[in-house]
Amino acid sequence: MSSAPATPATPVTEYAAFAATLADAVRPLSLGWFRRRLAVDDKADESPVTIADREVETALRAQIAARYPAHGIWGEEFGKLNPDAEYVWSVDPIDGTRSFITGHPLWGTLLALLHNGRPVVGVIDIPATGERWVGVNDAVAGLREARFDGQPCATSPVTSLAEATVYATSPDIFDAAEYAQFERLTKAVSRRRFGGDCYAYGLLASGHIELVMEAGLQTYDYLAVAPVIEAAGGIITDWDGQPLTLASQGRVLAAANAELHAAALACIQGR
Numbered sequence: 001m002s003s004a005p006a007t008p009a010t011p012v013t014e015y016a017a018f019a020a021t022l023a024d025a026v027r028p029l030s031l032g033w034f035r036r037r038l039a040v041d042d043k044a045d046e047s048p049v050t051i052a053d054r055e056v057e058t059a060l061r062a063q064i065a066a067r068y069p070a071h072g073i074w075g076e077e078f079g080k081l082n083p084d085a086e087y088v089w090s091v092d093p094i095d096g097t098r099s100f101i102t103g104h105p106l107w108g109t110l111l112a113l114l115h116n117g118r119p120v121v122g123v124i125d126i127p128a129t130g131e132r133w134v135g136v137n138d139a140v141a142g143l144r145e146a147r148f149d150g151q152p153c154a155t156s157p158v159t160s161l162a163e164a165t166v167y168a169t170s171p172d173i174f175d176a177a178e179y180a181q182f183e184r185l186t187k188a189v190s191r192r193r194f195g196g197d198c199y200a201y202g203l204l205a206s207g208h209i210e211l212v213m214e215a216g217l218q219t220y221d222y223l224a225v226a227p228v229i230e231a232a233g234g235i236i237t238d239w240d241g242q243p244l245t246l247a248s249q250g251r252v253l254a255a256a257n258a259e260l261h262a263a264a265l266a267c268i269q270g271r
Helices: 011-033 051-067 097-101 176-188 199-205 225-231 258-268
Strands: 072-075 079-081 087-095 108-115 118-126 131-138 143-148 165-168 191-194 211-214 235-237 252-255
Touching: 011 051, 011 087, 011 108, 011 118, 011 131, 051 072, 051 087, 087 097, 108 225, 118 199, 118 225, 131 199, 131 225, 143 199, 143 225, 165 176, 165 199, 176 211, 176 258, 199 211, 199 225, 199 252, 211 258, 225 235, 235 258, 252 258
Parallel strands: 072 087, 165 191, 165 211
Antiparallel strands: 072 079, 087 108, 108 118, 118 131, 131 143, 211 252, 235 252
16 A cells, blocks of 8 residues: 655644744743743833743744744744844743733744745644644645644534634733723623733634634734634634734634625724
8 A cells, every 4th residue: 555645845834843842842941931020121011021931032033043043033031033034933921911911821832934925834833731732834835734742623614603712812912992802802702801912812713602802913913823823724814804914903803714804893993
């Protein structure tokens, strides 16, 4: 019996494999600081940062620069390096620092690779639970694949808001007008939950929930989750239905499928 042909190697599959090795490499670093007493500093935007964030990003940037010196890097803690390059890595060393510093395990490391400004590879790595989602969504290479812990994953088939579950990290992420829009959606769905940071997007990609709605996100918060959601069969845009890019304003709506996304978009826009 002949075996199935192997998937041809392409640059994007090489980059996805490298992103997974990056996540492997920094897991011990972040876990080494988890549930220890740490000094916590507040950044200009009032978000917290610790030595763990800085050490992990430093390690990630060093490995990316060593392997792909022509690639750009856009990181949460140390800014931009060659951001106009054809390929740019987006790095969030610890997504959910508030969870991290309070001992809650559902924080993650987020990695994305953008090709000409569009995210084509995404990794959601959850060190404390040992879970990982990897997504590849590259129309040029004709590749679309989402995996959870090495196995294919797919979003929920639910298309009705009345049957859907929506997640947001916290009600505190919304201003008053944004919260009114979020409330409009939550009144239309079956249930809402708070918490999880990037973990909620993994749950969506694996079909356990149907919607995530957030505001105030930075580029490194959403770029890595986009290829995972899209490759799993979902839709992720801003609140106007536009694709997420480096220039997006941080309002994110992710849904399990196009029909549910359209319904959620109409709901939050009052249509």
